[in-house]
Amino acid sequence: MMIVRPIKADDHTALRELASKTGPGFTSLQDNDQQVAAKMENALKAYNPATRGAEALFLFVMEDTETGEVVGVSGIESAVGLTEPWYNYRVGTLVHASRELKVYNQLNTLTITNDHTGYSELCTLFLAPDARHSKNGSLLSKSRFMFMAEFPQLFSDHLIAEMRGYSDENGISPFWEGLGRHFFSLDFSEADQLSSMDKVFIAELMPKNAIYTNLLPQDAQDAIGKTHNATTPARRLLENEGMRFTGYIDIFDGGPTLEARTNDIRAIQDSHYVKVHVADIQPEGELYMVSTNDFEDFRCCMTPLTSVGKHVVTVTPDVAEALNITEGSTVRVVPLSSGRRF
Template sequence: MMVVRPIQEHDGPALRELARKTGPGFTSLQDNDRQVQQKLESALAAFNPDEVPEEALYLFVMEDTDSGEVVGICGVEAAVGLSDPWYNYRVGTLVHASRELKVYNQINTLTITNDHTGYSELCTLFLSPDARHSKNGSLLSKSRFMFMAEFPQRFNEHLIAEMRGYSDENGVSPFWEGLGRHFFSIDFTQADQLSSMDKVFIAELMPKNTIYTNLLPKDAQEAIGKTHEATTPARRLLENEGMRYTGYIDIFDGGPTLEARLNDIRAIQDSRYVKIHIDSTLEPEGELYLVSTTGFTDFRCCMTPLTAVGNHVVTLPAKVAEALNITEGSTVRVVPLSSGRRF
């Protein structure tokens, strides 16, 4: 059974191994010892129950309870851009018109902004290729919503998620080649690695003036707001939960930024508290639900069918209760795994 839980110090080697698999453009978890160690240290510091830091990185791992193997990672930044600047492009429109010449042209533009400063961010979602089945990706991604529903005071009322932008089979980003390279004179992979460690150079080198997209190469224009093939399922999942593309893109690869108000997320809005009854003979079948515990450092989330047996009481298989570390009568938070369903 798969369970999502807060990362712990002994998960360091597993986190490093996942970082080796992410590939180009995955800014938040790269094949870099220093970045991985900093991320682990930041996450361990965030899970302090006595403090509610303005900036915190909450990292979670997906563990196969049968084998003990860590197969996935996901995270939430409590607030972005407070210590280091948070940059993206806002896609806008300018109209150039002349009645005398009977000309009317709408031209897309890119303007560098810090509009999402202070927002919470979904980040660092990666599932090992061997574990990409049985709705494990949905569990890994949506488990974060259950944590945010339980501890809303730790997050901003606005939430964003940067989607990895399009790159070809060789890892080349046409958006970067058509725009960023002219100002940085380095490869996309190198710029992406640098941005994950230090964003100061972005402010120093990026153009401050509005950019007309029709002056970019055609393939760069077509990459604006386009999601990497491997990230498209994650984008659809978040859109089904209520997040939307509103015209902001990543300054390196042109990938879309999705956003929503926290309370408008389906899994947060529809989740409910129930008490559990444990049945060791129950064979799980039927619709899948997210089930999460109410603890902070011992937060856990898994997916399973469940059976309602009374007012705010559900029956869970013993194996699920064991994975969640809960006992008879415990209170848990539940919500249907899929959008369009209600509990």
């Protein structure tokens, strides 16, 4: 059984192993010892109220309870842009018109902004290739909403998620090659790695004025708002939960930023409490996410549920053990995908 739980200090080796598999363009978890160590340190601080900062990083891992292997990671930044600027491009429109010449042109532009300052961010979602089956990706991503529903005071009223932008089979980003390289004189992978460690150079080198997209190479224009092939399923999953692309893109690879009001997310809005009855039966049917209400020992798994009374559901002993719950415990539940509720 797969469970999602807060990261712990002894997960460092597993996190480093996952980072070695992410590939170019995965800014938030790179094949870099320094970044992984810093991310682990920040995450451990987030789960300690005495050391938690305004921009807390809550990291979670997916663990196979049968083998003890960590197969995935996901995260939530409680707020972005409070201590270092948070940059993206806003896609806009300018009209150039002349009545005398009978010319009317609508031109797309890119303008650098800090519009999402203070928003919470879904980040660092990565599942090992061998574990990409049986809806594990859905659980790893959506379990974060259960944590946010349980501890809303830790997060903003608005939520964003930056999607990895398109790159070809050689890891080349056409958006970067058509735009960013002219200002940074760096390879995409190098600039991407630097941005994860220090964002000051972005402000120093990025153009301050609006950029007309029609002046970019066609392949760079085509990449605006386009996700990496491996990220498309994650985008669809978040869009099904209520997040939308509203015209903001990543300044490096042109990937879309999805956003929503936090309370409008389906899994947050529809989740609710039930009591558990533990019985050695095998429920069938729709999968539910089931999560505990502990903070440091938060756990979430997916399983079918059987209703046995008003606000009472049956779970198997295996599920109870995985979640560290007992007869009569209170848990939060919601369908893994949109559907009926108890």
